[in-house]
Amino acid sequence: MKFTLPVLRRASRGAAMSRLMMFLAVMGPGIVTQNVDNDAGGITTYSLAGAGFGYAMLWTMIPITIALYVIQEMAARLGAVTGNGLADLIRERFGVRAMAFAMLGLLLADLGNTMAEFSGLAAGGEIFGVSKYVLVPVGALAVWLLVVKGTFRSVEKVFLGASAFYISYIISGVLAHPNWGQVLRATVTPSFSLRPDYLLVFVGVIGTTIAPWMQFYLQSAVVEKGITTREYGYTRTDVLVGSIMTDVVAWFIIVACGATIFAHHIRVQTVQDAAQALRPLAGTYAAALFALGLINASLFSASVLPLATSHYVCEALGYEAGVDRTLRQAPVFYGLYIALIVIACVVVLLPRAPLLKILFLSQVANGILLPFILIFMLLLVNQKKLMGAYTNSRTFNVIAWVTTVVMIVLTLALVVSQFLGSGGG
Amino acid sequence: MMYLSQAIGKPVTDATDEAFDTVADFVIYHGPERFPRITGVLLKGDRSRVAVIPWDAVAEFGASGIRLRVERRHLSPRPLQPDEILLCDDVLDGQVVDTDDIKVVRVNDIELRQAGTEVRVVGADISTRAILRRLGLEPLVARVLAGVGRPLSSRVIPWNLVAVLGGTMTPLKISISRAKLKDIHPADLADLLEELARDERVEMMTALPEEAAAQVLEEAEPEVQTAVLQALPSERASDILDEMTSDEAADALGELPEDRAEELISLMEDDKAEEVSRLLQYPPETAAGKMTTEYIALAETMTAEQVLARLRETKPDEEAISYLYVVDGAGRLVGVLSIRALLVADPATPISALMRRDLLTVPPDVSADDVAAALVKYDLLAVPVVEADGRLAGIVTVDQVIDILLEHYGPRKLGGGVDLVRRREIRGSPARE
Numbered sequence: 001m002k003f004t005l006p007v008l009r010r011a012s013r014g015a016a017m018s019r020l021m022m023f024l025a026v027m028g029p030g031i032v033t034q035n036v037d038n039d040a041g042g043i044t045t046y047s048l049a050g051a052g053f054g055y056a057m058l059w060t061m062i063p064i065t066i067a068l069y070v071i072q073e074m075a076a077r078l079g080a081v082t083g084n085g086l087a088d089l090i091r092e093r094f095g096v097r098a099m100a101f102a103m104l105g106l107l108l109a110d111l112g113n114t115m116a117e118f119s120g121l122a123a124g125g126e127i128f129g130v131s132k133y134v135l136v137p138v139g140a141l142a143v144w145l146l147v148v149k150g151t152f153r154s155v156e157k158v159f160l161g162a163s164a165f166y167i168s169y170i171i172s173g174v175l176a177h178p179n180w181g182q183v184l185r186a187t188v189t190p191s192f193s194l195r196p197d198y199l200l201v202f203v204g205v206i207g208t209t210i211a212p213w214m215q216f217y218l219q220s221a222v223v224e225k226g227i228t229t230r231e232y233g234y235t236r237t238d239v240l241v242g243s244i245m246t247d248v249v250a251w252f253i254i255v256a257c258g259a260t261i262f263a264h265h266i267r268v269q270t271v272q273d274a275a276q277a278l279r280p281l282a283g284t285y286a287a288a289l290f291a292l293g294l295i296n297a298s299l300f301s302a303s304v305l306p307l308a309t310s311h312y313v314c315e316a317l318g319y320e321a322g323v324d325r326t327l328r329q330a331p332v333f334y335g336l337y338i339a340l341i342v343i344a345c346v347v348v349l350l351p352r353a354p355l356l357k358i359l360f361l362s363q364v365a366n367g368i369l370l371p372f373i374l375i376f377m378l379l380l381v382n383q384k385k386l387m388g389a390y391t392n393s394r395t396f397n398v399i400a401w402v403t404t405v406v407m408i409v410l411t412l413a414l415v416v417s418q419f420l421g422s423g424g425g
Numbered sequence: 426m427m428y429l430s431q432a433i434g435k436p437v438t439d440a441t442d443e444a445f446d447t448v449a450d451f452v453i454y455h456g457p458e459r460f461p462r463i464t465g466v467l468l469k470g471d472r473s474r475v476a477v478i479p480w481d482a483v484a485e486f487g488a489s490g491i492r493l494r495v496e497r498r499h500l501s502p503r504p505l506q507p508d509e510i511l512l513c514d515d516v517l518d519g520q521v522v523d524t525d526d527i528k529v530v531r532v533n534d535i536e537l538r539q540a541g542t543e544v545r546v547v548g549a550d551i552s553t554r555a556i557l558r559r560l561g562l563e564p565l566v567a568r569v570l571a572g573v574g575r576p577l578s579s580r581v582i583p584w585n586l587v588a589v590l591g592g593t594m595t596p597l598k599i600s601i602s603r604a605k606l607k608d609i610h611p612a613d614l615a616d617l618l619e620e621l622a623r624d625e626r627v628e629m630m631t632a633l634p635e636e637a638a639a640q641v642l643e644e645a646e647p648e649v650q651t652a653v654l655q656a657l658p659s660e661r662a663s664d665i666l667d668e669m670t671s672d673e674a675a676d677a678l679g680e681l682p683e684d685r686a687e688e689l690i691s692l693m694e695d696d697k698a699e700e701v702s703r704l705l706q707y708p709p710e711t712a713a714g715k716m717t718t719e720y721i722a723l724a725e726t727m728t729a730e731q732v733l734a735r736l737r738e739t740k741p742d743e744e745a746i747s748y749l750y751v752v753d754g755a756g757r758l759v760g761v762l763s764i765r766a767l768l769v770a771d772p773a774t775p776i777s778a779l780m781r782r783d784l785l786t787v788p789p790d791v792s793a794d795d796v797a798a799a800l801v802k803y804d805l806l807a808v809p810v811v812e813a814d815g816r817l818a819g820i821v822t823v824d825q826v827i828d829i830l831l832e833h834y835g836p837r838k839l840g841g842g843v844d845l846v847r848r849r850e851i852r853g854s855p856a857r858e
Binding site for chain 2: 320
């Protein structure tokens with residue numbers, strides 16, 4: 001005997017409609033991850049890419065999108081098939097040493113990311129003339145309360161909604177009347193330079209787009225949603241949509257900055273300069289619009305990142321974790337969480353802290369850590385015992401390994417060029 | 426006494442004293458033994474980890490490695506048996522349940538004890554010290570901490586209190602897990618369920634008897650319910666849903682993707698499936714969405730004596746017995762009867778003479794928040810949900826109201842501060858028997 005669910009039925013007439021409903025129900029992890037990914041560090045890095053090199057970096061967006069999708073899909077698949085988080089899998093499959101190494105790297109990179117979030121907050125405040133000595137502590141306290149009091153879930157929607165701010169880059173990019181022919185040509189024509197500043201921006205752009213913590217975050221989100229191989233097809237779509245969305249935004253930020261800042265030969269030294277990319281849309285309000293976007297992105301990611309990082313580290317080490325524990329039950333978890341926030345705040349609050357540099361260099365650090373996390377993921381996703389029939393296809397392996405090798409080579413080239421650059425200069 | 430991490434990677438020599446390989450893993454028989462014996466060893470050279478060297482072949486075992494009785498070429502490896510597990514691959518670094526403290530813990534190392542050539546697993550080391558030992562940092566950190574007057578402590582859970590979940594589920598493994606979990610309160614099991622990974626959740630929900638599994642699932646957070654119902658085999662999932670109260674089952678099913686929900690409902694018992702399908706028609710955030718159908722409805726023609734006889738016979742749950750609802754022939758709600766009125770009345774009195782007719786009801790489509798407000802304001806334990814034609818559809822009890830209020834105003838989860846001493850008292854109290 002078969003019973004039907006009348007409510008759901010009514011809403012989903014026909015197969016296409018039911019597929020859409022299913023997609024909306026499972027949707028989330030991929031798209032949410034991508035939204036957290038477009039954080040203060042991301043906006044800054046893309047802005048610097050466009051401001052410093054015009055359209056010359058646009059071509060990277062296509063290969064980066066492909067790599068981003070392939071890598072995120074691997075993370076999501078690992079989660080759906082094994083039901084375990086990435087940190088857990090590294091611990092269970094490669095032992096304590098590998099885990100300690102990966103967690104230490106993640107902790108350092110995320111300390112950098114957290115600093116970037118608070119720098120974004122401070123920089124956004126500067127535009128409004130609010131001192132960072134006021135805004136950063138207030139922001140940190142707000143984040144702490146949001147997370148610990150458990151009201152984050154309801155506020156999450158506000159943050160996500162405010163992410164619509166990125167649309168202003170798309171409009172601004174169009175209103176700046178770039179030479180579209182030139183833009184599109186630059187998008188499909190690879191170019192490369194061994195100049196140290198070019199390499200730095202290149203690693204930063206990849207590092208901010210395919211940040212290591214995202215793989216941990218996405219995989220955990222997939223596991224938490226209880227997604228199994230049955231619903232996995234929809235998650236794949238979710239990841240694809242998320243990857244493309246992120247990079248469309250990134251592409252437009254570069255175009256907007258290239259058509260404004262680069263075209264007017266402005267050297268970006270403060271966040272105020274980076275805001276000029278929004279002038280075609282917002283005119284004299286460009287700075288205000290930019291600052292609001294920056295503050296929103298910073299607070300959103302600052303609520304997610306340090307918390308998620310403490311979670312992964314504690315779970316991998318076997319300490320109790322979670323905001324539903326008391327301080328006494330989970331001292332390591334709270335200790336790490338507080339340490340991340342406090343250290344990040346203190347660094348940002350140092351007098352004359354170079355906010356823009358922190359924002360940007362933290363993303364370069366992400367890029368440097370990325371290949372190591374990728375190697376772990378690749379080894380895991382190709383284990384028959386773990387993944388059964390869901391191991392990587394050859395194409396995926398090739399793309400992911402190429403990304404890994406490219407990142408290692410770029411990082412080495414970066415180190416060498418920095419060394420030569422500083423030696424020569 | 427010795428640790429697993431110290432035995433792994435040590436040389437294996439044969440009878441000719443040739444060190445031909447190193448230890449990769451140990452095999453134990455996962456049976457009813459409290460402290461299981463090591464039954465075999467795997468060698469590093471065996472890349473696919475399939476050839477188990479039986480423990481009989483071991484002449485000596487110690488901190489310096491393993492010496493075999495026979496020559497290398499006379500070894501007769503055997504395949505892994507279904508009820509054997511690998512200490513490194515299956516247990517070390519994985520999660521297990523500490524059934525004494527009722528916590529999910531990670532195994533940082535495994536303590537072994539030796540008597541002659543017999544080696545037994547005695548405990549799971551879950552301390553930070555074990556991690557430091559494996560990283561080679563133990564002496565350093567121990568010295569630093571001793572310097573500040575806080576020596577490194579060890580924490581080893583005796584193996585008989587450890588439940589290893591996940592991995593291949595054999596009938597024996599299931600029965601052992603069942604025995605280890607049987608004394609834990611369902612609410613605590615629900616907390617554990619939340620912490621466990623998918624395979625481990627599946628094993629817990631398979632090992633528990635259906636009624637217990639249903640209770641655990643009722644207590645679990647909605648996200649955990651969804652994940653468990655997705656991961657369990659359909660048959661088992663529908664059996665557990667059958668044992669849940671209809672409203673809890675409907676809430677859990679409502680969170681699932683439509684295909685899966687329909688599949689599970691079609692496998693449920695017919696009357697339960699019908700009831701659940703009916704409940705699923707109501708929007709979740711209304712009175713009808715929150716109501717339970719586990720209530721007592723009495724025909725107005727019954728006498729006090731008949732009602733008492735009926736209650737003795739049906740033995741309703743304590744939650745359901747606070748109010749007895751009285752309905753007419755068409756199922757319309759006409760009154761409510763208190764247990765007190767029932768007990769003090771003359772047995773032959775018809776209940777229509779004992780019941781109160783002035784009672785508060787709510788329509789099915791009123792918002793859940795308003796229902797909560799009404800219960801709080803009028804200090805009720807439950808409020809009946811009545812359709813437009815006067816028929817009694819279900820009741821919203823104070824239990825559901827607490828959940829509604831916590832969802833809005835509370836932290837995501839209460840009880841972080843309840844310590845185990847108190848939990849034990851709750852577990853041991855006669856009230857639950």
